[in-house]
Amino acid sequence: xxxxxxxxxxxxxxxxxxxxxxxxxxxxxxxxxxxxxxxxxxxxxxxxxxxxxxxxxxxxxxxxxxxxxxxxxxxxxxxxxxxxxxxxxxxxxxxxxxxxxxxxxxxxxxxxxxxxxxxxxxxxxxxxxxxxxxxxxx
Amino acid sequence: xxxxxxxxxxxxxxxxxxxxxxxxxxxxxxxxxxxxxxxxxxxxxxxxxxxxxxxxxxxxxxxxxxxxxxxxxxxxxxxxxxxxxxxxxxxxxxxxxxxxxxxxxxxxxxxxxxxxxxxxxxxxxxxxxxxxxxxxxxxxxxxxx
Numbered sequence: 001x002x003x004x005x006x007x008x009x010x011x012x013x014x015x016x017x018x019x020x021x022x023x024x025x026x027x028x029x030x031x032x033x034x035x036x037x038x039x040x041x042x043x044x045x046x047x048x049x050x051x052x053x054x055x056x057x058x059x060x061x062x063x064x065x066x067x068x069x070x071x072x073x074x075x076x077x078x079x080x081x082x083x084x085x086x087x088x089x090x091x092x093x094x095x096x097x098x099x100x101x102x103x104x105x106x107x108x109x110x111x112x113x114x115x116x117x118x119x120x121x122x123x124x125x126x127x128x129x130x131x132x133x134x135x136x137x138x
Numbered sequence: 139x140x141x142x143x144x145x146x147x148x149x150x151x152x153x154x155x156x157x158x159x160x161x162x163x164x165x166x167x168x169x170x171x172x173x174x175x176x177x178x179x180x181x182x183x184x185x186x187x188x189x190x191x192x193x194x195x196x197x198x199x200x201x202x203x204x205x206x207x208x209x210x211x212x213x214x215x216x217x218x219x220x221x222x223x224x225x226x227x228x229x230x231x232x233x234x235x236x237x238x239x240x241x242x243x244x245x246x247x248x249x250x251x252x253x254x255x256x257x258x259x260x261x262x263x264x265x266x267x268x269x270x271x272x273x274x275x276x277x278x279x280x281x282x283x
Binding site for chain 2: 006018028045048054067068118124
C-alpha cells in the first residue's frame with residue numbers, strides 16, 4: 001500500500017472514531033442530565049410529602065434562611081420563606097414554657113437551631129412549609 | 139515500519155481519538171446547558187447533604203414492574219426502585235382500645251408483600267448524582283387511613 005493511501009486511511013479512521021466518540025459523549029451526558037431532571041420532577045410532585053431539614057441558621061433575611069451543619073458553610077441549605085410558612089418557637093425564656101408559639105421570620109437570628117419541613121419546587125428551590133425554632137438566643 | 143507496529147499505532151490513535159472526543163462531547167453539551175446543569179448539581183448537592191436526613195413519600199401503588207413501584211397521589215406519580223437493602227414493614231391494626239399507638243403493630247414484611255392498591259409510606263435518601271435511594275417502605279393499607 002502506498003504511503004499516501006495509509007495516511008488518508010489513518011485520517012479517515014481517526015475522524016470516524018472522533019465522530020463516534022463525540023456522539024457517545026453526547027449520549028452519556030444526556031442520559032445523566034435527563035435522569036437528574038426526571039429525579040427533580042419526581043421530587044417536586046405531590047407524592048413527596050415531607051422533606052425534613054435541620055441545622056443552625058448561618059444567615060437570614062426576610063425571604064430566605066441559610067442553614068448549615070457544624071458551621072460548615074460548604075454544606076449549606078438555602079430555604080425560601082413565604083407568607084404561608086408557619087414559624088414556631090418552643091422555648092419561652094421567661095416562663096420556661098415549651099408549648100409552641102407562632103412567630104415570624106424577623107424572630108429568627110443567626111445561631112438559632114431550627115428544623116424545617118420543606119417542599120421541593122420544580123426549579124429545585126426549597127420552600128419552607130413549617131419552621132420550628134429549637135433554642136433560645138439572647 | 140512493520141505491519142504489527144502500524145496496527146498498534148493505528149489502534150492507539152483510534153482509542154485516543156474516541157476518548158478525547160467523548161470528553162469534548164460531554165464538555166460541549168455541559169457548556170450548552172451550563173445554567174441548568176449547575177443548578178441541578180447544586181440542588182442534588184443540597185438534597186444529599188447531612189442537613190436533609192430524610193425525605194418521605196406517600197402514595198398508592200398503581201404499578202409494579204420487577205422491583206420498580208409506581209406510586210400515585212392526586213394525579214402525580216413517581217416510580218421508585220426498591221432494592222434488596224430497603225427495609226419493608228407493614229403496619230396492622232391489632233386492637234380497638236382507641237389508643238392509636240397500642241392498637242397498631244409493626245411487622246417485618248418483604249417486597250413480595252406489596253400489592254397494587256397498597257398505601258405506602260416510603261423513606262428516601264437522595265444521592266449527589268441525583269439518584270433516589272429507597273431506605274424504608276411501610277405498608278399502611280390495613281390501617282384504613
